[in-house]
Amino acid sequence: MLLEDMLNHQTKIPTEWHTSIRKVGQKFDSAAEVRLALQYYSIAKRFEYDFYHNEQRHIRVYCRFKHTHGCPWMLFASPLRNLSIMSIKNFESTHTCGQHGENAGNLRASRKFIASQIQAVLKVRSDLRAVDIKNDMLSNFSIKINYSKAYESMVHATNTGSRVVIDADDRRFRRLFISYNAYIEGFIARCRPLLFLDGTFIKDRYRGILLSATGENPYQPPHRLIVISDADKGIRATIEEFFPDAFHSRCVLHLVENFKKNMKDFGHKTNVATTLDELLQSAAYKFTISE
Structure with missing residues (x-):
């Protein structure tokens, strides 16, 4: 009970996260809502879980240490008959694995989840930086995330559907790829x-x-x-x-620049190279052979 009391009194984790999963018969509007509730619940209670045969509308999860420590915690939710409403059919709330810890639950803090938490903040703090998000997630929810995850979450929050890939080797930055969703949709559509x-x-x-x-x-x-x-x-x-x-x-620009350099290398005077350069650039923008 001491651990439970400590967990339930984390300073800035919302109370409703602790009660997002409560009992058998609890209803949700959709499977996505069940999965979100599980994220909140595991972060608040500091434990990790795994999906078992995860299906679109049948959700069965177990404590990550079910097999290694025999932990009985589990949840099964499925739709009510002829309805899209999801209901918890089986729920064992007890953990016996003893694997609760400071960082437990962090794995379920996905980029999409973090983005949902910072969207409201971005409206009033437009200068929010990735390092600010990293620090806020730690101080508000005791969730430790790396810089790249914070940056990706910020892009996702401001432009949902964007693609961000940060490549690091031994924690040393190598390269970054960004494709904003607005550009993706615009390119495909228009x-x-x-x-x-x-x-x-x-x-x-x-x-x-x-x-x-x-x-x-x-x-x-x-x-x-x-x-x-x-x-x-x-x-x-x-x-x-x-x-x-x-x-x-x-590319015409590169073609002309390379041509001009070659003319100088061949010994042509600067004025001759410039004239040939202008003629080549002019020819590149003509639409017919005769032009």
Whole structure:
């Protein structure tokens, strides 16, 4: 009981999290609501659980230490007959595993879950940083999350459906990929499949390369995917491997810059190289052979 009292008096964990799962016969509007209640409950009570044969509308979960420690905690919920309303059919609330701990329950704090907790905060704290989210989750709910999870959650909260992947090796940042959902939906719905790929060197103390992919121009489908980049061999090989049906074209800017450099390397004077450069750029924007 001492442990239960301590858990139930965590300073900032809402009281309703402790009672989100209560008894057999408790009803929920949907299976998603049951899963959310389980998240709240496990975080408040500091334990981990696993799904067993998890189905869309039949939810059966056990304490993670059922097999290793013989813990009896379990829950089974399914729909009421002919209704979408979910009901708890079986519930054993007792834990005997002794595996409650400071970080227990953290695994169920998904990015989507964290985003739901910070959406209201973002409305009044538009300057909220990932490190602030990390600290707030720890102080408010005793949930420890890493920086990358906090950052991904912030993107998800401000633009649901976005894709964020942070790659780290031995806790050292390697690379980051971001694709905002607004861009994804806009590209699919209103843009010709025309992608511009480019990169720029980062010259501050962190170095590295910033890569970008930009979609352009409204269209009426269907259209063939067109990728425009510089003459990088790696990009060309990757496009051939993953997008074999795509048309790969050279970027005019890079083409002209390389041409100008080659003219100087061949010994042409600057004024001659500039004139040829302008002629090539002009020709690149013509629509017919005669032009």
